Amino acid sequence: MVTITTIPTTQTAIWVDQPGESALITLRDDVPVPTPKENDILVKIECSGLCHSDVYNMMGHHPMDVHIPGHEGVGVIVQMGSRASQVGNLRLGQRVGIKWIHETCGQCPACQRNNTVCPRQHNSGRDRDGTLQQYLTVPASHATPIPDGISSEVAAPLLCEHADDMVAGLTMYSAVGKCRTQNGDWIVIQGGGGGLGHLGVQIAVQKGLKVIAIDGEDKRNFCMGLGASAFFSFADPDLEQKIKSLAEDFGAHAVVCSPGSEAAYNQGIKLLRPGGTLVCVGLPSNGSYTMPLRPIDMVNRGLHVIGSAVGTEAEMQELLKLASTGAIVPQIEVMPLSQYAEAIEAVKTSKASGKIVLKMP
Numbered sequence: 001m002v003t004i005t006t007i008p009t010t011q012t013a014i015w016v017d018q019p020g021e022s023a024l025i026t027l028r029d030d031v032p033v034p035t036p037k038e039n040d041i042l043v044k045i046e047c048s049g050l051c052h053s054d055v056y057n058m059m060g061h062h063p064m065d066v067h068i069p070g071h072e073g074v075g076v077i078v079q080m081g082s083r084a085s086q087v088g089n090l091r092l093g094q095r096v097g098i099k100w101i102h103e104t105c106g107q108c109p110a111c112q113r114n115n116t117v118c119p120r121q122h123n124s125g126r127d128r129d130g131t132l133q134q135y136l137t138v139p140a141s142h143a144t145p146i147p148d149g150i151s152s153e154v155a156a157p158l159l160c161e162h163a164d165d166m167v168a169g170l171t172m173y174s175a176v177g178k179c180r181t182q183n184g185d186w187i188v189i190q191g192g193g194g195g196l197g198h199l200g201v202q203i204a205v206q207k208g209l210k211v212i213a214i215d216g217e218d219k220r221n222f223c224m225g226l227g228a229s230a231f232f233s234f235a236d237p238d239l240e241q242k243i244k245s246l247a248e249d250f251g252a253h254a255v256v257c258s259p260g261s262e263a264a265y266n267q268g269i270k271l272l273r274p275g276g277t278l279v280c281v282g283l284p285s286n287g288s289y290t291m292p293l294r295p296i297d298m299v300n301r302g303l304h305v306i307g308s309a310v311g312t313e314a315e316m317q318e319l320l321k322l323a324s325t326g327a328i329v330p331q332i333e334v335m336p337l338s339q340y341a342e343a344i345e346a347v348k349t350s351k352a353s354g355k356i357v358l359k360m361p
């Protein structure tokens with residue numbers, strides 16, 4: 001085992017007891033610092049995003065078998081297990097990100113193709129202690145190197161892969177990548193001014209697509225400022241016709257639906273041109289909602305429909321590279337860890353103006 005600095009035996013962490021409506025959430029400073037196993041690294045966390053899904057875990061809406069939440073951590077490698085340096089070219093002192101996917105089995109048929117759907121995966125803040133602590137271990141193979149030129153605070157929310165979250169960079173990068181578009185094609189980003197959508201607009205612009213952002217009228221200037229070619233209010237009664245005329249009288253090549261709204265899906269499907277692709281991202285709260293798509297629409301219009309939640313490590317690296325040039329800027333609000341209670345409340349009530357990133361002491 002190699003070590004870069006003196007490592008304390010205890011550390012500070014957000015500690016959740018009995019997840020549920022009346023969960024007891026405290027800041028503890030007596031949490032043992034874990035010791036990396038031979039393939040693990042120990043990371044000293046600088047900051048970690050606080051996600052809607054973390055708060056859902058704390059409130060008992062999603063399963064949480066550990067005490068420490070968080071899945072968007074960025075920090076520095078301070079200790080390496082005896083074999084960790086042979087994995088992924090990692091070195092002491094390097095900055096890495098720790099994501100929702102903490103570890104996958106690497107053996108199953110899913111892992112052979114796309115390990116993001118591994119049924120035996122472990123997840124940060126679900127069944128592995130999360131990133132809202134000062135020190136944590138992760139398999140070296142599952143840490144994401146963070147390039148220079150991007151601050152840890154900006155990198156943290158880009159690591160997120162939760163569609164129910166406000167700012168989830170990897171989710172949107174993967175969604176835009178699934179659009180089957182070519183340079184210069186028209187893409188509609190529904191909810192373009194929202195936490196997911198504002199990243200989607202920037203990513204699509206960077207990929208050479210012409211972006212039509214849809215959102216409430218108050219988001220017009222924000223979306224156009226992000227590089228959208230056009231903006232329409234979702235309440236515009238002539239929306240369908242206007243988008244069709246704008247896009248060669250055909251409609252959009254792709255639509256990414258980021259709001260978790262039935263109305264958005266009903267509207268989005270109508271904006272596609274023949275052969276177009278709908279990417280589902282937002283999840284309507286009514287879980288039994290079905291989209292109005294008949295087999296004849298699929299046959300005669302040749303539509304494609306796909307969902308997107310989790311992106312691959314290759315997509316993660318592409319996104320971080322783009323962000324390190326300043327081409328993609330997530331909206332964030334940085335707070336010290338000591339203000340965790342206020343931060344959780346702001347996420348719970350959707351009062352934060354961007355993704356909250358908590359800075360470790």
Ligand SMILES: [Zn+2]
Nearest residue numbers: 105108111118
């Ligand atoms: Zn697997």
Ligand SMILES: [Zn+2]
Nearest residue numbers: 051160162165
């Ligand atoms: Zn997240």
